[in-house]
Amino acid sequence: MEEVKRIPYGVSNFVEVVEQNQYYVDKTMYLPLLEEQPSNLFFIRPRRFGKSIFLSMLRAYYDIAQREKFDKRFGNLWIGSRPTRLQGTFQILFLDFSRASGGSGTLAENFDRYCCMVMDLFGMSYESYYFPGFAQEMKAQPDFVSKLNYLNLHAAETGAHLYLIIDEYDNFTNVVLNEQGKEVYHALTHASGFYREIFKKFKGMFERIFMTGVSPVTLDDLTSGFNIGWNISTKHQFNMMLGFSETDVREMLQYYKDAGQLPGNVDISAMIEEMRPWYDNYCFAEESLERDPKMFNCDMVLYYLRNYMDLGKSPKEMIDPNTRTDYNKMKKLIRLDKLDGNRKGVLRKITEEGQIITTLTTTFPATDITKPEIFPSLLFYYGMLTITATRGNYLVLSIPNNNVRKQYYEFLLEEYQDNRHINLNDLGLMYYEMAYEGHWRETMEFIAHAYKENSSVRSSIEGERNLQGFFTAYLSTNAYYLIAPEVELNHGYCDLFLMPDLMRYDVKHSYIVELKYLSAKDSEAKAEAQWQEAVEQIKGYAVGAKVRQMVHGTELHCIVMQFRGWELERVEEVMQK
Secondary structure, eight states, X not given: OOOOOBOOTTOOOHHHHHHTTBOOOXXXXXXXXXXXXOSEEEEEOOTTSSHXXXXXXXXXXXXXXXXXXXXXXXXXXXXXXXXXXXXXXXXXXXXXXXXXXXXXXXXHHHHHHXXXXXXXXXXXXXXXXXXXXXXXXXXXXXXXXXXXXXXXXXXXXXXXXXXXXXXXXXXXXXXXXXXXXXXXXXXXXXTXXXXXXXXXXXXXXXXXXXXXXXXXXXXXXXTTTSTTOEEOTTXXXXXXXXXXXXXXXXHHHHHHHHTTSSOTTOOHHHHHHHHHHHHOOBOOOTTHHHHSOOBBOHHHHHHHHHHHHHHSSXXXXXXXXXXXXXXXXXXXXXXXXXXXXXXXXXXXXXXHHSEEEEOOOSOOOGGGTTOTXXXXXXXXXXXXXXXXXXXXXEEEEEOOSHHHHHHHHHHHHHHHXXXXXOOHHHHHHHHHIIIIIOOOHHHHHHHHHHHHHOGGGTSSSOHHHHHHHHHHXXXXXXXXXXXXXXXXXXXXXXXXXXXXXXXXXXXXXXXXXXXXXXXXXXXXXXXXXXHHHHHHHHHHHHTSHHHHHHHTTSEEEEEEEEXXXXXXXXXEEEOOO
């Protein structure tokens, strides 16, 4: 009986996956397409989207030193019966710049030390294609640039074909931006900065180059020294090259069900529907909106599957805790010292509306990161926005899923918590009472009191927006509901809809919340008229077929809250028609 393939969660080495009986989602059909592109390619995707294992596969496929192992490694894959003429014809220089920033020396010393180690390994791996002593002479060269010059000289002599693959080409500079600041970064990537000089050396030396990263920031700053790259990140042919399609996910789940690793009565379609709102909905090319299915974040799918196999049910936390490090890195780069008012406004708008209409800037220098008109493009490359529609010559960029939506809520939450800390554990216990007992008043009044006490919400003239943002941020910390602001319900948009997460919790109660805001000078007559309008609105929402479908038989509560300034003036449950 064939041994069941292991789940390659956290594994980025292609050879390890295929030789140690791990599950591999075949992406080799993209190799001929890549060969048809220009020789020097850049490809940007969010973290945990399978970039590293894809590059590892490229290396194994094109490496002349691994040529004889083609059938063993690729025989069962798409490319196995369709090898291209370039298969196994290159000497590969593989650099992973995420490994180039650590160490006790200066930035330049650490970078040079790492690259020298890689060049020395290159010399040992390919000495047989040069001459005896090639590796020793390579090791004797004093620095990375000297080793590149040495290789360039002898590769030309022997007619060697060189392929440069760089993983996380922007990691090193992201670290510099985060820890050293824009001035140091500018010195490295402009004029005669060592990083720029290195990229100028690559130019013309390598027959093919493939680089990946998480943003195009560094690319733009290096292009005048290296203006031969072709950015394929938003080309529709490569929209599905990384990540998993629904077909990929379905085949994987079916494989493990058939192998007895999932409960026999498990519903594959139900598993996919549970994952979809959390991990799916990525689209990276405008032309792919109509032609391609949306893509799942592959690491998240593997996390879910591994937990399901261990527990016989979905994980309690749908968001992989290991992404916390990624989130913190991204948060640093997004803030770059301090999140100014304009970018904070963009974040808040996206958080509250779920989308933004903008143009997509494909490359931009680091100096432009803080510009509010560039900011949505940066969020797109980080996977925090995705293409969902067009509006004329503009794109609609939307929050792709709940996983990402939670990150937006945390941006708001951290701002509020920094100003005045609330014990979220106490709030969590109140959410339990809301979900299972229908006791909502204590929770809502607790958040309202916190709103009053938090001075950061008073400084803005956007009273109603601040109010909704504050409630959304704190309600998002609950485990039992999916929070959806501004949901269209029965010909109107409710402020907050707490949709029960019944796939994971046996919730008994659901909620629609309407928030109304009065200024201090508004009259009592206006207050009463506003209240009556809110009551009629929320009654209308409650009878809609969409609401009935979303609450799934739980008891629906319609709550109206009216604030004057930052004081809660009135809160009541509205009885439905």
